[in-house]
Amino acid sequence: MTNNISFTDTTFTDIANSFLVDTGVDTLGVSCKHLFMVFENHLGIKNIDLGEGFKSWNLYPKNSREDTIAVKTLLNKNPDENIGQFNTLKVRDWIVFEIESGNSNLYPLKIRYTPIKTNEIVYAVGWGSKQKDNSEPVVQKFQCIDNLGDYYYLKSLTPDIEPHGRSGSPVIDKNGYLVGIVSGAEGNLTVFGSVSYLRTVFNKHKIEYIVK
Numbered sequence: 001m002t003n004n005i006s007f008t009d010t011t012f013t014d015i016a017n018s019f020l021v022d023t024g025v026d027t028l029g030v031s032c033k034h035l036f037m038v039f040e041n042h043l044g045i046k047n048i049d050l051g052e053g054f055k056s057w058n059l060y061p062k063n064s065r066e067d068t069i070a071v072k073t074l075l076n077k078n079p080d081e082n083i084g085q086f087n088t089l090k091v092r093d094w095i096v097f098e099i100e101s102g103n104s105n106l107y108p109l110k111i112r113y114t115p116i117k118t119n120e121i122v123y124a125v126g127w128g129s130k131q132k133d134n135s136e137p138v139v140q141k142f143q144c145i146d147n148l149g150d151y152y153y154l155k156s157l158t159p160d161i162e163p164h165g166r167s168g169s170p171v172i173d174k175n176g177y178l179v180g181i182v183s184g185a186e187g188n189l190t191v192f193g194s195v196s197y198l199r200t201v202f203n204k205h206k207i208e209y210i211v212k
């Protein structure tokens with residue numbers, strides 16, 4: 001999915017990616033925290049709080065905008081957390097939403113809480129900002145190079161994929177379980193946020209979840 005985010009004087013359309021997760025207790029929305037760098041540049045927001053000018057945030061597939069889900073609350077809002085730069089955001093690049101009632105056409109991902117292993121193959125599923133054909137999201141294959149705890153370095157095994165705008169895409173394993181989120185790039189490697197930080201968010205904000 002992607003995001004449509006409205007503030008009093010500005011609307012960001014089709015920006016980054018987002019997805020749904022099944023915690024075993026509830027369905028939540030997820031996207032990348034470094035979207036707040038955009039809000040900082042355009043709106044002067046300085047911390048992880050949408051502020052008084054915020055109006056609405058909607059999640060929807062680019063190929064099916066009628067399947068829109070509205071965000072109710074940013075669950076890991078924190079007015080004391082500075083946005084910072086990407087080199088600090090990559091260790092905490094998850095934002096989690098309470099959403100309006102679910103849509104039966106949209107599938108929430110179940111979460112794998114064990115880390116991606118070195119050399120493991122995983123898949124990022126999402127839309128790029130320069131993608132011309134939006135009839136389907138692109139599936140990009142990656143191999144894990146290094147696990148740094150709250151984030152990973154990976155190399156792409158899918159050639160000729162334009163990376164711009166794919167942040168916030170879910171990363172799944174061979175069985176379709178969520179194992180990470182697309183965060184950014186450093187040199188020739190891609191950075192994925194780790195589910196370990198998502199679990200930290202759940203615990204800190206008392207979001208119930210079941211580990212199977």
